[in-house]
Amino acid sequence: MPNSAPLFSPVRIGSTQLSNRIALAPMTRVSATEDGHATERMAAYYEAFARGGFGLLITEGIYPDTAYSQGYLFQPGIATQEQAQSWTKVVDAAHSAGARIIAQLMHAGAQSQGNRFVDSSVGPSAVAPKGEQLAFYRGEGPYPVPSEITAAQMDEVRQGFVTAALHAQQAGFDGVEIHGANGYLLDQFLTEYLNERTDTYGGSPENRVRFAAEICRAVRDAVGPDMTVGIRISQAKVSDNEHRWSGGVEEAKIIFSTLGATGIDFIHTTEYRAAEPAFADGGESLASLAKQHSGVTVIANGNLDEPETAASLLETGAADVVALGKAALATRNWPHRVRNNLALDELDGSLFAPVADVKDWELQLPA
Helix, strand or coil: CCCCHHHHCCEEECCEEECCCEEECCCCCCCCCCCCCCCHHHHHHHHHHHHCCCCEEEEEEEECCCCCCCCCCCCCECCCHHHHHHCHHHHHHHHHCCCEEEEEECCCHHHCCCCCCCCCCEECCCCCCCCECCHHHCCCCECCCCEECCHHHHHHHHHHHHHHHHHHHHHCCCEEEEEEEECCHHHHHHCCCCCCCCCCCCCCHHHHCHHHHHHHHHHHHHHCCCCEEEEEEEEEECCECCCCCCCHHHHHHHHHHHHHCCCCCEEEEECCCCCCCCCCCCCCCHHHHHHHHHCCEEEEECCCCCHHHHHHHHHCCCCCEEEECHHHHHCCCHHHHHHCCCCCCCCCHHHHCCCCCCCHHHHCCCC
């Protein structure tokens, strides 16, 4: 087995001390109640990863308001006090098994495919996302054209993230991650073909990253220094895996330096392959660019299934923490297996059929 020692050294992200550098990546599991409450089943699901040795758990995307943010039916929310209270059992289960846990706050924007509060969607401009909705999250057909979000609605979105972060703090979460990746609302602002605005939120990279930066700063100010705050960033999207920032390294520098200056504690980059160059002309990975230009802790996600690849990203300083998605679903005790030089399991495709919800057998750790 390769040297996996870098994966198991402790690290601090903001106010949160981790026992190792292996995180569970956020993954949509559409297993909440219809009204967005976290369940005992979800608590058992997250507890399994904590018992499996993951030092940090990042939840699935949680919708922060009761307007346009919900993206999927049976997605959990944290918009209300009741929803927040439902998360305490999840947090307690993670903590009791030795892990820290961060709530990912997600506004779906134009990429919504199921919202019990409204029948329409909003985006930076009246441009539909590419591709089609995901059947295994109960969607079908193309994404509808959203309404262009107004200045007043943007204020409501900012406040929604702040309220949700405060709810997460009350529920006992160690931190929050603002979802600015994968084609959801904040990423839509970053994306030239989805953002045709002519105000101070459109056009240049400095303008397109402005909304995400404002939300980072507002959340940071609201929760204070005793809660960890970060943002997830990607180039690719749920419905557009090939997208790359047209400005290349210079655009990455602007995005990461702007976000790093907001007072947040970490940036979580996600790519199809985290260790590969971010752009077609070669060069550094997106994680490495984030590390260079943000000045904050970097979590890297994307095909880091092999311990050697994951450890090398830490050894080279390109990232501080690695986050595992499908590899974690395949082997829910991945950290324990790697530490003890045991074989890893293959991903079971039945996880995503007919819906990508939590299955009974996921609630128990494999031998």
